[in-house]
Amino acid sequence: MLSLDQYLIERIKQGDLESFDELYRQYLRPIYGYIYKRVNHREDAQDITQDVFTKIARKPHPLRVGMNGGGY
Numbered sequence: 001m002l003s004l005d006q007y008l009i010e011r012i013k014q015g016d017l018e019s020f021d022e023l024y025r026q027y028l029r030p031i032y033g034y035i036y037k038r039v040n041h042r043e044d045a046q047d048i049t050q051d052v053f054t055k056i057a058r059k060p061h062p063l064r065v066g067m068n069g070g071g072y
Helices: 004-013 017-039 042-058
Strands: none
Touching: 004 017, 017 042
């Protein structure tokens, strides 16, 4: 049985924008928080977080399942 993350990733691979939106809502804060702790600069963390989600939207196939807030 697929986890919710696996299901969303499979749907994103098929071009489902609603699944991307759900993944975005679920992981925006954890990913931003992780990045902010590393760069300690709000604007840079926002830019990098945006880059992460842009990369996912453009090319979702290398996504690793079981992200735990930061496994891309």
